[in-house]
Amino acid sequence: MEIVEKMKILIEISKKDEKILKIKNLENEAPKKINELSKELEQIQKKFDVDKENLDEINLRRRELERKIEEQKLNFDNFKKRKRETQSNKEFLVLNREIEKTKEKISKLEDNLLDVYIEKEEQEKIMNKAGDIFKEKEKKVKEEKESLSKKLMNSKDDLLIKEDERKSIAARLMDENLLRKYNRIKKSRGTGVSIIEEEKCTECHSTIPPQLFAEVKNAAKILTCPSCGRILIYKWIE
Numbered sequence: 001m002e003i004v005e006k007m008k009i010l011i012e013i014s015k016k017d018e019k020i021l022k023i024k025n026l027e028n029e030a031p032k033k034i035n036e037l038s039k040e041l042e043q044i045q046k047k048f049d050v051d052k053e054n055l056d057e058i059n060l061r062r063r064e065l066e067r068k069i070e071e072q073k074l075n076f077d078n079f080k081k082r083k084r085e086t087q088s089n090k091e092f093l094v095l096n097r098e099i100e101k102t103k104e105k106i107s108k109l110e111d112n113l114l115d116v117y118i119e120k121e122e123q124e125k126i127m128n129k130a131g132d133i134f135k136e137k138e139k140k141v142k143e144e145k146e147s148l149s150k151k152l153m154n155s156k157d158d159l160l161i162k163e164d165e166r167k168s169i170a171a172r173l174m175d176e177n178l179l180r181k182y183n184r185i186k187k188s189r190g191t192g193v194s195i196i197e198e199e200k201c202t203e204c205h206s207t208i209p210p211q212l213f214a215e216v217k218n219a220a221k222i223l224t225c226p227s228c229g230r231i232l233i234y235k236w237i238e
């Protein structure tokens with residue numbers, strides 16, 4: 001078989017290997033990605049829980065203020081009733097003062113309550129927004145997880161098919177030594193061939209000497225990159 005034919009088969013093998021590598025990468029990366037997505041969602045859920053706790057705390061303060069106002073209103077009514085009924089001037093004056101004091105207390109508490117109402121409204125807005133973000137993210141994560149699982153399921157079969165196809169291509173090479181050489185480089189470098197069209201290795205980016213480049217173009221024998229050791233193949237071999 002001519003060297004050029006062998007080179008063409010090497011290119012085919014290398015393209016198949018690229019696809020096989022992609023599938024293997026997916027199988028490695030997909031579970032990690034699924035895990036990351038779950039964690040992201042967990043973080044958003046945690047933030048939402050904190051927001052919810054804040055709202056609960058605001059509501060607690062609100063109820064406490066409402067209770068205190070009710071209490072002071074009862075006092076107020078009580079003082080007024082006693083004021084109406086008293087016969088003593090001294091008690092009348094004392095009650096008058098108490099009534100004024102209670103009025104002030106109620107007014108202050110009501111001011112506080114107003115502030116808490118505003119706080120509550122703002123917290124509810126924050127929570128609504130956080131809730132929307134969570135729902136959106138949840139939907140996205142669910143979709144991505146499903147898509148990844150689907151890809152993973154298909155990849156198992158896909159990998160077997162691609163590896164089978166690779167075997168058939170490699171068999172056509174009918175050159176055990178060359179195949180071993182290619183496999184060895186691929187194992188250490190990730191890829192076995194470097195397809196070049198100028199005096200530069202496309203894989204390791206080092207310069208190819210002009211003499212070597214001319215020989216690669218000539219394609220009379222298998223040559224390798226002096227820098228990375230990959231098999232050099234001229235892009236436009238016919």
Ligand SMILES: [Zn+2]
Binds near residue numbers: 201202204225226
């Ligand atoms: Zn190189």
